[in-house]
Amino acid sequence: MSDTARLHLVPVRSREAKDFVQTWHRHHRPPPGQIFAVGAADETGTLRAVAIVGRPVARHLDDGATLEVTRTASDGARNANSLLYSASWRAAKALGYRRLVTFTQEGESGASLRGAGWRLIASRQPRAGWHTPSRPRVDHGNDHVSRFLWEAP
Numbered sequence: 001m002s003d004t005a006r007l008h009l010v011p012v013r014s015r016e017a018k019d020f021v022q023t024w025h026r027h028h029r030p031p032p033g034q035i036f037a038v039g040a041a042d043e044t045g046t047l048r049a050v051a052i053v054g055r056p057v058a059r060h061l062d063d064g065a066t067l068e069v070t071r072t073a074s075d076g077a078r079n080a081n082s083l084l085y086s087a088s089w090r091a092a093k094a095l096g097y098r099r100l101v102t103f104t105q106e107g108e109s110g111a112s113l114r115g116a117g118w119r120l121i122a123s124r125q126p127r128a129g130w131h132t133p134s135r136p137r138v139d140h141g142n143d144h145v146s147r148f149l150w151e152a153p
Helices: 014-024 080-094 111-115
Strands: 008-011 036-041 047-054 066-074 099-105 119-124 147-151
Touching: 008 080, 014 036, 014 047, 014 066, 036 080, 047 080, 066 080, 080 099, 080 111
Parallel strands: 066 099
Antiparallel strands: 008 036, 036 047, 047 066, 099 147, 119 147
């Protein structure tokens, strides 16, 4: 299948979106929850990319009016993530939300976000990790990495 295949939006059930992320995402597992998911399929109906949108992970962003794109994943289809970021913002607004955010990690270009008109609004220093003696946690491999906060237009 050509990377220039014409893509269109399709509804995606939670389990299908999470399975797609498990298969195609480079460094994260599927998120535990979601408000909605949306997919991009080619002319044959083959799912080529998904976006999962949920409550913000950071408590200070979880104000009831904000959602977060917690995962996107694609099989490399050209412009798929930009299509999904734009669709996610339209859907969030249609549901009454006033803000949509997402994060990228150091080393990710943000080209899909810029292509969808999103703007970089903050950078976050690397976390030392979530483990504490009172609440032991396993490192998932994304600590010690700078992150960048983006906001939909």
